[in-house]
Amino acid sequence: MIFVGVICGWFRGICVNRRSYLGVAGGALLTGVAGCLGGNDDGTNGDDTGLDTDDPVGEWSGGEIGFALPPFQDLEDLETQYAGTFEWLEDGFDGVDAVAGQETTSYAAAVESVVQGHSEIGNLSPMIFALAQEDGVHPLAVNWSHGSDSYRTYIVTRAETGIESLEDLDGETLALVDPLSASGGIFPQYTLREAGIDAGDVNTEAEDVEVEWAGGHGSALTALEQGHVAAAAYGDFEHPEPDETDADLEVIGESDPIPFDVVVATPDTPDEVREAVADRLHDTPEEHLEDHRVDEYGEFDADLYDQTREIAIEMGVDIDTLDEAESD
Structure with missing residues (x-):
């Protein structure tokens, strides 16, 4: 070879x-x-x-x-x-x-x-x-x-935030991975758009949430666990089991299959x-x-x-x- x-x-x-x-x-x-x-x-x-x-x-x-x-x-x-x-x-x-x-x-x-x-x-x-x-x-x-043959993006919050749905993210701070990441940017932004929340896209800034770009799936999760953001979106492969995190995490949405x-x-x-x-x-x-x-x-x-x-x-x-x- x-x-x-x-x-x-x-x-x-x-x-x-x-x-x-x-x-x-x-x-x-x-x-x-x-x-x-x-x-x-x-x-x-x-x-x-x-x-x-x-x-x-x-x-x-x-x-x-x-x-x-x-x-x-x-x-x-x-x-x-x-x-x-x-x-x-x-x-x-x-x-x-x-x-x-x-x-x-x-x-x-x-x-x-x-x-x-x-x-x-x-x-x-x-x-x-x-x-x-x-x-x-x-x-x-x-x-x-x-x-x-596929995976999904999870959109996750902490139980203490009181956020129960994607619609509740209006006005909140959201950690995403990268603007051109499929599972960490494009698909969660599309998922939120379908729920009526403008989280931006490749050419426009978010109107309904404040987006913080974490640079990695693990970094987005960490920002959420440590309370720096109200919610985060990352690949389902990154989501921890309950015994792997001190945070009480709740999945409030997920993307279409990627x-x-x-x-x-x-x-x-x-x-x-x-x-x-x-x-x-x-x-x-x-x-x-x-x-x-x-x-x-x-x-x-x-x-x-x-x-x-x-x-x-x-x-x-x-x-x-x-x-x-x-x-x-």
Whole structure:
């Protein structure tokens, strides 16, 4: 398994680094990078009507599958997390010699790398995938965690505040995580909006509550526990058991389901290839995911991501906004 950071345009006379969307990863270059072997000069990967071969995945990939990795995570951690997945995919198809991780430098880069066929498959965060569906990427599997394909934001107060509902937060101080955090910003703001409380969005300030940005889920919880705010919103994974906190916490609201990341394939990936790779991902054994942040690769549920897209658009989120926030 080789992590690569430079696209293979150099080796085919096609320089595709115009947006610098693949960064140097691990200092290793691969002269036969995935997305170039077996592909056409226009950047596509063959006939989207199918492959006339007993080894469709090998022919489609040219012997090597490029896997675009999510941006803004530590490369060393990514290498560890995905090593088992890459090994499992490599061993699953006779015509595939390697799966090469490709580190991307932005959300737009991760999308473009897959859309343009520079990576055969890739991992997209839920909101990015929801916004990129119009580009034609094909969902293969969902990264499940803690036995589920989604999680929620909890909106929580202390019993002593007397706050019993989301409507009671009008005029109170609320700790959120980050303006562009799905579970710590966008989804709780949308949940409050649905309850008639204006907590702001990406482009506007809150009108009905005073928002304090905590910078992390744990920090938002701590601010609530210590009485610095009347309520806080954070991912349900952060919510403590009663014996883990001295505060008497009460959940007064929760968001719609927030889906996890999606593994996607290029727009022109043939049906039989998509099916084969998806099936292989779904069958990934637990031992290949011991170091990963996910439990399994599950089936894709379109409804979850359609809802995520609607919420993102209503709250003023787009891919460029997310990239700009990460680069600040």
